[in-house]
Amino acid sequence: MRIGFIGAGKMAEAMISALLRRQAVAPDHLMAIDIDPERLSQMGRQFSIRTAADPNEALRFATVLILAVKPQQLPDLLKSLAPTMTADRLVISIAAGKPLAFYETAWPAARMVRVMPNVACLVGEAMSVFALGRNATAADRETVEFLLGCFGKFCALSESHFDVVTALSGSGPAFLAYLAERLAAAAEENGLPADSARLLTAQTLLGTARLLLDGVYPSPRALMDAVTSARGTTAAGRQILESSDVGEVLRQTIRAATLRSQELSRPPS
Numbered sequence: 001m002r003i004g005f006i007g008a009g010k011m012a013e014a015m016i017s018a019l020l021r022r023q024a025v026a027p028d029h030l031m032a033i034d035i036d037p038e039r040l041s042q043m044g045r046q047f048s049i050r051t052a053a054d055p056n057e058a059l060r061f062a063t064v065l066i067l068a069v070k071p072q073q074l075p076d077l078l079k080s081l082a083p084t085m086t087a088d089r090l091v092i093s094i095a096a097g098k099p100l101a102f103y104e105t106a107w108p109a110a111r112m113v114r115v116m117p118n119v120a121c122l123v124g125e126a127m128s129v130f131a132l133g134r135n136a137t138a139a140d141r142e143t144v145e146f147l148l149g150c151f152g153k154f155c156a157l158s159e160s161h162f163d164v165v166t167a168l169s170g171s172g173p174a175f176l177a178y179l180a181e182r183l184a185a186a187a188e189e190n191g192l193p194a195d196s197a198r199l200l201t202a203q204t205l206l207g208t209a210r211l212l213l214d215g216v217y218p219s220p221r222a223l224m225d226a227v228t229s230a231r232g233t234t235a236a237g238r239q240i241l242e243s244s245d246v247g248e249v250l251r252q253t254i255r256a257a258t259l260r261s262q263e264l265s266r267p268p269s
């Protein structure tokens with residue numbers, strides 16, 4: 001498998017580092033394309049992979065093409081590659097808010113797969129969701145599952161869920177990082193040194209995630225109840241938390257991100 005990344009930004013870097021760490025692909029089977037020459041030489045130095053400025057180079061090189069540019073950069077890119085885009089390679093797009101129909105209209109022959117990953121592929125703990133396009137084959141599905149498995153966990157979902165998926169797992173690391181920042185700051189206010197506050201917060205997030213993922217508790221509610229004793233410290237904290245509007249704020253956070261993804265999905269009027 002030879003993989004070409006069009007767009008060598010944060011997400012491409014996270015995916016390339018995951019693939020190399022897992023030894024899923026040899027460095028000379030990876031190519032990064034970007035319009036920024038500085039960025040390309042940095043990626044070349046960091047990973048010893050091939051680099052090029054022209055997206056057509058990636059088309060010639062790759063059996064799997066990963067589109068990792070910003071959504072607003074896609075229309076021009078799709079137009080420029082339309083004359084040469086055949087069914088010869090699998091094309092995976094990770095762009096937020098762009099439906100499969102957007103690519104399949106511009107590139108009717110392309111074997112497309114839409115993926116929503118997240119930045120945790122940097123540490124092999126991504127949550128990725130994928131939807132196959134109309135020309136994608138069973139072998140393409142296997143390839144996508146293999147690649148997403150290198151980044152972390154994955155599942156297939158109907159494309160109709162992608163806006164809320166984008167809000168929850170795509171943007172989610174930023175929301176949880178905000179909560180981590182606030183929790184650590186609150187601990188500092190109560191006298192804990194900053195570096196200890198950051199460590200305790202991050203490891204507590206990780207441990208909580210593990211308990212839920214491993215099914216030690218069947219639901220977040222069951223975990224909450226298991227660690228809460230009557231009139232204890234957790235009960236005192238929960239009393240504040242659950243009588244506040246945090247639940248409503250989080251509801252609005254996911255709603256706003258979902259609506260923004262829907263907006264990005266609509267063709268410009």
Ligand SMILES: NC(=O)c1ccc[n+]([C@@H]2O[C@H](COP(=O)([O-])OP(=O)(O)OC[C@H]3O[C@@H](n4cnc5c(N)ncnc54)[C@H](OP(=O)(O)O)[C@@H]3O)[C@@H](O)[C@H]2O)c1
Nearest residue numbers: 007008009010011034035068069070071073094095096119
């Ligand atoms: N960041 C996340 O957590 C996340 C999560 C899920 C999905 N995504 C999706 O992943 C995609 C990439 O996000 P990112 O955060 O990695 O963005 P990014 O850091 O801005 O990377 C995009 C890169 O592509 C370059 N580029 C733009 N047009 C190009 C072209 N025609 N040919 C080659 N390279 C081009 C950009 O250069 P310039 O900077 O010079 O424009 C930039 O270096 C986006 O579509 C986003 O929706 C991101």
